[in-house]
Amino acid sequence: MPNKDFIYQCFSILFGVLFSFIGVVNTFWGNDPYYGLIILLLSLLFYLPLVDLIRTTIQKKYSFPLKLLIGFLILWTSLGVGELFDKVKLMIETFPFTNITGI
Numbered sequence: 826m827p828n829k830d831f832i833y834q835c836f837s838i839l840f841g842v843l844f845s846f847i848g849v850v851n852t853f854w855g856n857d858p859y860y861g862l863i864i865l866l867l868s869l870l871f872y873l874p875l876v877d878l879i880r881t882t883i884q885k886k887y888s889f890p891l892k893l894l895i896g897f898l899i900l901w902t903s904l905g906v907g908e909l910f911d912k913v914k915l916m917i918e919t920f921p922f923t924n925i926t927g928i
Contacts, residue, residue, distance in 0.1 A: 833889075834873060837872075837876055837892070838871065838872065838873065840896055841870075844864060844867065844868035844896070844899050845865060847864055847899065848861045848863075849861065850909065850913060850916055851909075851912060852864075852865065853916075853923040854919070854923060855908070855911075855915065860902075864899055867895055868899075870895060879891075879892075
């Protein structure tokens, strides 16, 4: 049976990739590229070297709730306010050309 740290790292990488995708979509398609860049920067918190850095600076009991809160806020803002599904549809229709409407 795999240990908890391995499972935690697998989920961390999975959500990091998901949040990176959300950041790329919001950066290059839609009306707010700066929001997408912020999501990309926050998604770096879910990759292994930064996970190890966070674990050494923040106690383990605080790192998981912090990442859970950040992940919830990313999903909430991208699905609700950020209209992620509309942006993905726009991306599929106009790929490989970007469509930034807010600049």
